[in-house]
Amino acid sequence: MKKLVFLATFFSLALAGGSMRLATTTSVNDSGLLDYILPGFTRETGVEVQVIAVGTGQALAIAGRGDADAVLVHAPSLEAEFLRAGKGVAHACLAYNNFVIAGPAADPAGVARAADAVEAMRRIYESGVLFISRGDNSGTYNREQQLWRAAGLDPRGQPWYLESGSGMGATLTLASEKSAYTLTDLGTYLFMKDKVALADLFNRPERLMLNQYSYMVVNPERFPGLNTEAAYRLRAYLLREDVQRKIGSYLKDRFGQSLFNPLFGRCLVEVQP
Amino acid sequence: MAIPWTEVWEITWRSLRVAGAATFLAALLGLPLGVWLGARPRRGGCGAQVVLYAAMGLPPVVVGLVFYVLLSRSGPLGGSGLLFTQTAMVLAEAVLAFPMVAGFTMAGVRARAEGVRRLVRGLGGSERQVLTTLLWESRRPIVAALAAGFGSAISEVGAATIVGGDIRHHTRVLTTAVVLETRKGELQSALALGAVLLGVTLVVTAILVVWGEKR
Numbered sequence: 110m111k112k113l114v115f116l117a118t119f120f121s122l123a124l125a126g127g128s129m130r131l132a133t134t135t136s137v138n139d140s141g142l143l144d145y146i147l148p149g150f151t152r153e154t155g156v157e158v159q160v161i162a163v164g165t166g167q168a169l170a171i172a173g174r175g176d177a178d179a180v181l182v183h184a185p186s187l188e189a190e191f192l193r194a195g196k197g198v199a200h201a202c203l204a205y206n207n208f209v210i211a212g213p214a215a216d217p218a219g220v221a222r223a224a225d226a227v228e229a230m231r232r233i234y235e236s237g238v239l240f241i242s243r244g245d246n247s248g249t250y251n252r253e254q255q256l257w258r259a260a261g262l263d264p265r266g267q268p269w270y271l272e273s274g275s276g277m278g279a280t281l282t283l284a285s286e287k288s289a290y291t292l293t294d295l296g297t298y299l300f301m302k303d304k305v306a307l308a309d310l311f312n313r314p315e316r317l318m319l320n321q322y323s324y325m326v327v328n329p330e331r332f333p334g335l336n337t338e339a340a341y342r343l344r345a346y347l348l349r350e351d352v353q354r355k356i357g358s359y360l361k362d363r364f365g366q367s368l369f370n371p372l373f374g375r376c377l378v379e380v381q382p
Numbered sequence: 383m384a385i386p387w388t389e390v391w392e393i394t395w396r397s398l399r400v401a402g403a404a405t406f407l408a409a410l411l412g413l414p415l416g417v418w419l420g421a422r423p424r425r426g427g428c429g430a431q432v433v434l435y436a437a438m439g440l441p442p443v444v445v446g447l448v449f450y451v452l453l454s455r456s457g458p459l460g461g462s463g464l465l466f467t468q469t470a471m472v473l474a475e476a477v478l479a480f481p482m483v484a485g486f487t488m489a490g491v492r493a494r495a496e497g498v499r500r501l502v503r504g505l506g507g508s509e510r511q512v513l514t515t516l517l518w519e520s521r522r523p524i525v526a527a528l529a530a531g532f533g534s535a536i537s538e539v540g541a542a543t544i545v546g547g548d549i550r551h552h553t554r555v556l557t558t559a560v561v562l563e564t565r566k567g568e569l570q571s572a573l574a575l576g577a578v579l580l581g582v583t584l585v586v587t588a589i590l591v592v593w594g595e596k597r
Binding site for chain 2: 130135139144159160161162174175176275276278279281282300301304305332334
C-alpha cells in the first residue's frame with residue numbers, strides 16, 4: 110500500500126512537472142548514481158528524468174538527433190566535437206574519477222611496474238597477453254585509443270587484441286573469464302570488483318587516466334519540442350553544492366573512496382569547442 | 383535480489399501489455415491475411431509463402447533500427463514524439479509478430495482447405511460455409527499462430543532496446559531488464575527475471591492452448 114501511495118505521488122508529481130530525457134553513459138547509471146541523485150530533483154521540481162543508459166558515443170548520437178534533452182557523458186574530445194557542431198550548449202563538468210587498467214592478479218605483462226600509463230600500454234603490447242577493448246565508441250574506448258596513440262602503437266589486427274562490443278560490466282566479465290587486461294572506469298570496476306577475478310593493476314591519478322563526467326544541454330535551436338527548460342534546471346541542480354557533495358558521498362562508505370569526485374563545475378580537462 | 387519484487391511485477395506487467403498489444407495488432411492484420419492466403423484455391427506460385435516464411439527470420443535489431451530512424455526527431459515521423467515510448471515498442475514488435483501470425487495461420491488453413499472444401503461442397507454447402515467451417519477446423523493452428531506471435535514479441539530484446547531505450551518505469555521490459563542486470567553483473571537478478579519471463583510465456587501459451595482445445 111505504501112508503495113502504491115509512493116508510486117501515485119511519484120507519477121502525479123511527474124505529470125505536474127513534465128518529464129525530460131537524459132542520454133547517458135552506462136557507468137553513471139549501472140553504478141546506481143543516478144538512482145541516488147535524481148529522485149531529489151524530481152521531488153523538488155516535479156520533473157521526472159527518463160534515463161537512457163548507453164555508451165558515450167551512442168548517447169551523443171541520440172542527443173545529436175534531438176531524441177534527448179540533455180547528455181551526461183565522459184569523453185572530452187567527443188564533447189568538444191559535439192559543441193563545435195552546434196549540437197550542444199551549456200557544457201558543465203560534474204565529477205571525475207580515473208581510468209584503471211585491470212587484469213589478472215599475476216600480472217604477466219608487468220603493468221603494475223610501469224612508470225606511467227603509456228608504458229603500461231606498451232608492456233601489454235609487447236607481452237602479447239590478451240587485451241579486451243570495448244570497441245564501441247564509448248568514452249572508455251576513446252580513452253583507450255588515446256592511450257595507444259600516446260604510446261605510438263596500433264593494436265588493431267593483433268591476435269591478442271579482442272573487441273567485446275559490449276558495455277563495461279560485460280567487458281570486465283569477459284576479461285575476467287579470459288584472464289585478460291582491459292581499461293575500465295574506476296566506478297564500474299569498484300562496483301564489479303567482487304564479481305570478477307581482476308586486480309586494479311594500474312590505478313594512479315595520472316593526467317592521461319583522468320575520467321571526467323560532463324553535462325550538456327541539447328541545442329534547442331536545432332529541434333522543436335525539446336524540454337530545454339527542464340534540461341537547464343537539472344544542470345543547475347547537479348551543480349548545486351549540496352548535490353555535488355551528495356555525488357561525492359555516493360558509496361564512499363562501502364568502498365572507502367569516492368566513486369565520483371565532485372568538480373563543482375570546474376573542469377580538470379578543458380573542453381573547448 | 384538487486385531489484386525489489388514490486389518493480390519486477392511492474393516490469394512483468396509492462397512486458398505483458400506491450401507484447402499483448404503487439405500480438406493483437408499483428409493478429410488484426412495477420413489473421414485475415416493468413417486465412418485469405420490459405421483458403422484461396424491453389425494456383426501454382428508460392429510467392430506469399432516464401433515472403434512470409436522469410437519474414438519470420440526478420441532480425442529484431444534491424445526492425446528496431448528502421449523504427450528508430452523513422453521515429454527519431456530527425457526522421458520523417460519525428461514530430462510524433464514516439465521514440466522511446468511503449469507505443470514505439472508495440473509497433474516494432476507487431477512487425478516481428480506479424481509474419482508468425484500470418485504464416486502459421488496460412489499453413490494451418492491451407493492444410494485443411496482442400497478437404498473441407500470438397501466435403502462442404504459435396505454436402506451442397508456454399509463457398510461462405512466452406513470458409514466458416516474452415517475457420518472452425520483451423521482453430522488449433524490459429525492458436526499456435528497467436529502463441530508464436532506473442533512468443534516472438536515478448537522474448538525479443540533488440541528492437542525493444544533500440545526503440546524503447548530501457549527507461550525505468552517507462553519502457554523497461556523483462557528482456558531489457560535481463561540485459562541490464564547482466565551488464566551490471568547481477569546474474570542472480572538476471573536469472574530470476576529470465577525465469578519470470580519463461581513463466582509468463584508459459585502461462586499465456588497455456589491459456590491460449592486450453593482456450594483453443596476446449597471448443
